[in-house]
Amino acid sequence: MSVLTRPGPAAATTPKRLGLKQYSGYAAGDAANNLAFSMAGSFLLLYYTNVVGLEAAPLGTMFLLIRFWDALADLGVGRAVDGKKPGRLGKFRPFILYFSLPLLISSMMIFSANTFFPGMSATQGLIYAYITYAVMGTLYSLVNIPYGSIAPAMTQVPTERAKLATWRVYGSNITILMLSFVVAPQIKKFVGDPTGLQRSLFITTAIFVVVGMALYLYTVATVKERVHRDVAAPSMKESFRTLTHNKPLLWLCVGSLMFLTGLTALGTMAPYYAIYVLNDPQYIAWNAVAQAVGTFLVAAFIPLIVRKFGKKNGYISLGIVGVIAGAILTLAPRETPMVAVIGFFVLGIGMGGVNTLMWALEGDTVEYGEWKTGIRTEGTTYALFSFTRKMGQALGGAFGAYALGWVAFNSQAAKDGVAQSAGPIDGLQQAAGALSGGVILISLLVMAFYPLTEKVFKQIVGEIAARRAEREATTSLEPLVKA
Numbered sequence: 001m002s003v004l005t006r007p008g009p010a011a012a013t014t015p016k017r018l019g020l021k022q023y024s025g026y027a028a029g030d031a032a033n034n035l036a037f038s039m040a041g042s043f044l045l046l047y048y049t050n051v052v053g054l055e056a057a058p059l060g061t062m063f064l065l066i067r068f069w070d071a072l073a074d075l076g077v078g079r080a081v082d083g084k085k086p087g088r089l090g091k092f093r094p095f096i097l098y099f100s101l102p103l104l105i106s107s108m109m110i111f112s113a114n115t116f117f118p119g120m121s122a123t124q125g126l127i128y129a130y131i132t133y134a135v136m137g138t139l140y141s142l143v144n145i146p147y148g149s150i151a152p153a154m155t156q157v158p159t160e161r162a163k164l165a166t167w168r169v170y171g172s173n174i175t176i177l178m179l180s181f182v183v184a185p186q187i188k189k190f191v192g193d194p195t196g197l198q199r200s201l202f203i204t205t206a207i208f209v210v211v212g213m214a215l216y217l218y219t220v221a222t223v224k225e226r227v228h229r230d231v232a233a234p235s236m237k238e239s240f241r242t243l244t245h246n247k248p249l250l251w252l253c254v255g256s257l258m259f260l261t262g263l264t265a266l267g268t269m270a271p272y273y274a275i276y277v278l279n280d281p282q283y284i285a286w287n288a289v290a291q292a293v294g295t296f297l298v299a300a301f302i303p304l305i306v307r308k309f310g311k312k313n314g315y316i317s318l319g320i321v322g323v324i325a326g327a328i329l330t331l332a333p334r335e336t337p338m339v340a341v342i343g344f345f346v347l348g349i350g351m352g353g354v355n356t357l358m359w360a361l362e363g364d365t366v367e368y369g370e371w372k373t374g375i376r377t378e379g380t381t382y383a384l385f386s387f388t389r390k391m392g393q394a395l396g397g398a399f400g401a402y403a404l405g406w407v408a409f410n411s412q413a414a415k416d417g418v419a420q421s422a423g424p425i426d427g428l429q430q431a432a433g434a435l436s437g438g439v440i441l442i443s444l445l446v447m448a449f450y451p452l453t454e455k456v457f458k459q460i461v462g463e464i465a466a467r468r469a470e471r472e473a474t475t476s477l478e479p480l481v482k483a
Contacts (some may be wrong), residue, residue: 017160031172054126075380173295246368258443260388311361
């Protein structure tokens with residue numbers, strides 16, 4: 001990849017640097033997102049096996065199909081975002097404002113099967129799961145794609161983008177940590193009492209509707225577009241043409257696909273790992289704490305890692321740490337649960353660090369697409385990135401559910417509070433660590449080919465600024481020429 005930077009006049013104005021209000025507002029958005037997304041990703045499978053009594057294998061197929069639909073919805077929403085003309089709230093915030101409440105209500109609905117339709121058959125329960133999960137996924141696309149797309153429009157400064165990614169991870173992990181401490185005690189309290197757990201989860205998700213809406217409103221009030229846009233809204237053909245010319249984005253998408261497959265598979269099995277391998281549902285919370293501490297620890301150093309080593313090298317190095325964490329979880333002795341807790345801490349450092357860097361890398365590919373084609377497509381670029389992440393989540397969620405079938409996990413015994421036999425427990429531990437670590441290793445091999453280094457990115461931003469200044473100079477001279 002070669003970049004030629006032409007000299008040109010400096011930009012007329014320099015955007016103000018982002019402050020605490022902008023960073024915290026951006027974090028609040030992902031905190032709210034994860035009241036729906038992580039609640040479903042962490043506990044929906046457990047809810048349908050242990051409360052509704054459905055078998056894991058059909059649910060694995062549901063995760064695969066619905067998340068594939070979600071991924072397609074991401075592309076449609078991305079195109080809608082790019083085609084929207086900026087209004088009083090810009091291009092992105094209106095989507096967040098209008099669709100956030102429906103999203104939160106749909107999240108409550110997916111955990112309310114036995115509240116609204118008690119005594120459903122297995123077939124009816126599966127139909128309810130398909131419909132409500134598909135609705136939630138579509139609404140999530142309508143909120144999350146604009147939310148993620150606004151980051152490249154807030155700043156072009158690499159360290160500020162790294163900080164935005166860091167604050168985004170802070171927001172999501174605070175929610176994930178909170179979910180663990182709120183939901184895990186409910187699971188422990190109502191073991192063998194699906195009616196009690198259903199009632200408790202319904203109240204909990206109803207409260208999340210109120211909390212989530214407050215967070216979204218704070219995001220809309222504080223997060224604004226700052227990057228100058230002097231190019232027209234692209235047509236659909238132009239939007240997708242930028243993707244075919246964006247090699248860094250394509251490499252990032254493939255790496256993200258593999259990474260999210262491994263991470264989601266492990267996340268799907270994590271509650272089962274705590275309940276059946278460590279033999280205590282409370283470890284759902286302690287493992288989450290350990291993972292969150294690792295993620296918070298490494299997130300604080302992401303801007304420094306970017307300055308010293310670059311995003312690509314940081315991604316690969318931290319990914320290796322995640323693979324080591326998978327090995328620890330596979331080999332951890334069950335009689336010493338703290339070894340597994342340490343494994344989740346290491347996981348937080350490795351996988352949390354990689355996930356943080358991904359968001360910063362995605363923002364860089366927007367500039368590359370504009371430099372390559374002259375068209376700026378935050379929405380479509382983020383949508384393709386989100387599409388591949390959703391596909392990874394689809395595959396990972398399916399693999400996690402299928403793994404329960406492969407190890408002969410007994411859903412009826414789980415619903416009745418009867419202990420699982422030794423075989424499924426052994427299989428659960430091996431699948432949780434080995435499956436996730438192996439797939440993430442493939443992700444690192446893919447990212448070794450990622451071409452957009454920090455040096456090249458800096459040159460690209462300079463080239464874009466020079467072009468913009470030339471256009472502005474030409475426009476300002478046109479009246480003089482006509483005169």
